[in-house]
Amino acid sequence: MTKLVVESLDISVAIPTYNGATRLPRILDKLLTQTGVEKLNWEIIIVDNNSSDNTSEIIQNYQKIYDGNCHFRYFLETEQGAAFARLRAVREARGQLIAFLDDDNLPAPDWLSEAYTFGLGHPQAGAWSGQIHGDFEVKPPENFERIQAFLAIREHGSNPHLFDADNLRLPPGAALVVRKKVWCENVPQRPNLSGKLPGILVQGDDYEPLLYIHYAGWQIWYNPTMHTYHQIPHWRLEKDYLLTLARGCGLCIFQLRLINTKNWQKPIVFVKTILGNLRRALQHFIQYRGQLKNNLIALFEVEFYLASMISPLYYLKCNLGRALKNKLAL
Numbered sequence: 597m598t599k600l601v602v603e604s605l606d607i608s609v610a611i612p613t614y615n616g617a618t619r620l621p622r623i624l625d626k627l628l629t630q631t632g633v634e635k636l637n638w639e640i641i642i643v644d645n646n647s648s649d650n651t652s653e654i655i656q657n658y659q660k661i662y663d664g665n666c667h668f669r670y671f672l673e674t675e676q677g678a679a680f681a682r683l684r685a686v687r688e689a690r691g692q693l694i695a696f697l698d699d700d701n702l703p704a705p706d707w708l709s710e711a712y713t714f715g716l717g718h719p720q721a722g723a724w725s726g727q728i729h730g731d732f733e734v735k736p737p738e739n740f741e742r743i744q745a746f747l748a749i750r751e752h753g754s755n756p757h758l759f760d761a762d763n764l765r766l767p768p769g770a771a772l773v774v775r776k777k778v779w780c781e782n783v784p785q786r787p788n789l790s791g792k793l794p795g796i797l798v799q800g801d802d803y804e805p806l807l808y809i810h811y812a813g814w815q816i817w818y819n820p821t822m823h824t825y826h827q828i829p830h831w832r833l834e835k836d837y838l839l840t841l842a843r844g845c846g847l848c849i850f851q852l853r854l855i856n857t858k859n860w861q862k863p864i865v866f867v868k869t870i871l872g873n874l875r876r877a878l879q880h881f882i883q884y885r886g887q888l889k890n891n892l893i894a895l896f897e898v899e900f901y902l903a904s905m906i907s908p909l910y911y912l913k914c915n916l917g918r919a920l921k922n923k924l925a926l
Contacts, residue, residue: 605667607712608691608776610641612673612681616699617649619827624658626702628666632709639667641688645681646674677790679801682769686779694779697824698748698770702731704823711773714756714819722778722814723806725767726822727751734830739893743838746845746896747828754820761810764852769802771824775814779805782812789848798910799841800848804855811856835892842896846903849873850911866908873905 609627613620620642627640642655655670662668673684686694695711697703707726714724728750730736736744744751748768759766789800810816831837850869857865877898884894 605637605639605691607636607638607693607695607708607773608641608685608689609638609695609697609708610643610682610685610689611697611699612643612645612678612685613647613651613699614645614681615647615649615651617647617651617654619699620651620654621658623697623699623702626705627697627708628662629705630703630708631705633666633712636708636712638708639669639690641685642670643681643685643688644670644672645678646672646676677787677801678769679787679790679804682801682805683785683787686776686783689776692776693773694776695773696769696771698826700827701728701770702825702827703771704825707771707822707824710819710821714817714822715773715775718815718817720815721775721817722782722809722812723767723772723774724817724819724822725750725772726819726824728768728771729823729825731825731827732833733828734833736828736833737892740833742893743842743896746841746900747832748826750818752818752820756820757818759816759818761807761816764803764849766803766806766816767818769805770826771822772802772806773822774805774809778809778812778814782808782814784808788851798847798851799844800852803848803852807852807855835895838892838896839899842899843903846873846900846905847907847910849904850907854911869908870905873901877901877905 611623624640644651652670659668659670669688671684671688673681682696685696693712693715695708710726715721718724728748730744730747730749748770750767783805787801787804789798789804806816850866853865853869854862880894880898880901884891888895888898
């Protein structure tokens, strides 16, 4: 019997997408005109997370016309959630490195070559990311830079440095490069945090795999020579969306803190999470008393602190609900 040998590539660019038919052409055009990749053996993977638009048709057209400078593959992932789309991309990727891009990220012309070069020079890095700039449809509100990290914007200067993973200062899942071997050896097959779903606010799916990688002893780096541009439509700067985002980011905090926490430490983390964020919320109420109604950025921060404060209770509620559901199913 002939054994099938799967070719190992240098790097896979993985794009999870949901109803991205109007966004994908821009990012694919940017990828197919990357510079400095002539000697790289690479591929583009599209993971369609149950799109209801013509995403698959768009990809089929690109597969027919692309100029052959990389492999181009499409997969349908039926389990909903960005975390599951990323896991599918990891399973299918043939590259030693996996470079994740969301369908609203536009990479600079040398993004891929800079990502690959950094990995060669930093063998201790399990994951790395670069500068992510905002590409805004409308002007952001005053003091927006205080919360821009929540919209996956990262501009940390021109010097490379390690991210502070212990304090949850990490890059987003978009424009992130990981070593496939490191991911497969340390990230669980099933995520605890799936990402935004209908009726589910909790986020944190970007950080969960990075924390497993960090606690396994691998470094997570900021590489300023990698540039991408995150397209921010007007509705992502509106009050309702921003407050929903603040709640979703806050509600996952306790669950993220539990990663690598020993059982005896969990009550301490439980109390510290509640009291620490209560203090921050109270400080904001005092500092901005009478102003919150008209200060969207301060209101966002308060919403995040309050959601972080109740994240231990939210976690208990979800676990009790899951346990009850399992009991009833028996």
